[in-house]
Amino acid sequence: MEWLRAHPYISALSAAAIIFLVGIYIVQRQVAGPIHSGTSTWEGATSPFLNPTGYATIHSAPGTPQTQENIMQNVTSGPPYTYTPPTTAPTDTNTNSDDSFDFDAFIKTLSSGQNRTTAGTKQAEIDTPAYSFIPSKLMSATSAPDRRTDMEQKLYDYGNEVGSFIQSFEDQHPGVAQILKNQVEDRNDASKAAAVVAIADALKSVGNNLTIIDNVPSQMAVVHVRVAKSYIAIGTNLALVPQAQNDADFLKAIETYNAHADTFVKNYVALAELFGAYGIVFASIDAGSVFTFTPNSL
Incomplete structure (x- = not known):
């Protein structure tokens, strides 16, 4: 204390220097770290997470409307890109659900673009491994047409003759x-x-009989x-299955039969397609x- 009284000017200058340094420190903190009202992201930028559409609009010429493209350009110009553009309601151009099975489209595909008639039922069940891949119906109708052309009558009679062997x-x-x-x-x-050989x-x-x-x-x-x-092939190869003497031959016989059964299915459906x-x-x-x-049998 005696020293401070002996040198009053030095003490005053020291106090002024300390106050000056403290003031500089406070000013630097204020300038370097401005306070924002928004929420900061991990990137260090301020982003209004709770209001993704709350970005400042683009300053456009007077009378120029703000389009979605302008808004998107403004938003993507600064991090982070959190703007969610408004969704456009889909136009109801198709009343059918995409998840539902379009049987009409399936029929059109089978007939290669030509029309088919649908409806009707058939209860006969085909249950061999080869037949299990074939739907019980490809097309049906509630009633036969009143008139047929000569060609249609020939095809109709042919279909019934072939069908009689299959139904038998x-x-x-x-x-x-x-x-x-x-x-x-x-x-x-x-x-x-x-019993398998008989089948x-x-x-x-x-x-x-078809030949x-x-x-x-x-x-x-x-x-x-x-x-x-194909009927002859699946019959011939099915008869070989119970004749297998060991597991390896048994599996090979089944694989061979399955291959011919796949071909049979394709040929059978191709014939049905032609009728349609x-x-x-x-x-x-x-x-x-x-x-x-x-449709219920598909």
Whole structure:
């Protein structure tokens, strides 16, 4: 204290210097760190998270409306890009749901752009492994047309003749799937193996009967031959399954049969497609109804 009294000027200058330095420090803090009212992001920029549309608008010429493009340009010019443009309500141009199955479109695809008639039912169930891939109906109608052209009548008669052989097989061999399953579960049972062979022979018989049809319309000739050969092929290869002596041969026999069954399905559906493409309608009581599907059977 004695020293301060002896040197009053030095003490005053020191106090003034301290006050000056403190003032500079306060001013620098105020300038370097301005306070914002918004919420800061992890990037260090201020962004109104709770109001993504609260950005300042672009200063446009008087009378110029603010378009969505202008707003987007303003928002994307500074980080972070959190602006959510308003969504445009979709135009209701299609009353059908995208998730629902469009059966009409499916039918049009099968007929290669030509019209088909739909409706009607068929209850016959086809249950062999090959047939399991085939819907029970491809097209159907509540009633047959009043008149047919000569070509349509020939196709109609042909379809019923082919269908009669197929329906005969179905009627004489119900429960095919269970018969095949029984043999797989007990491969050493001779009677179960014989039951499978009987089914195989019946399938070959269908194919052989198709080959002797002499009134096949020219429009169906190529596919008809393929279907007939496919019936013979699946019957021949199905008969080899119970003859397998070991697991390796058994699996190989099944794989071979499945390959021929896939070909059979393609040929069968191709034949059914042709009936639809030419507008041939079978009633549910017609033998040719084996070539028609209902939506419920798909």
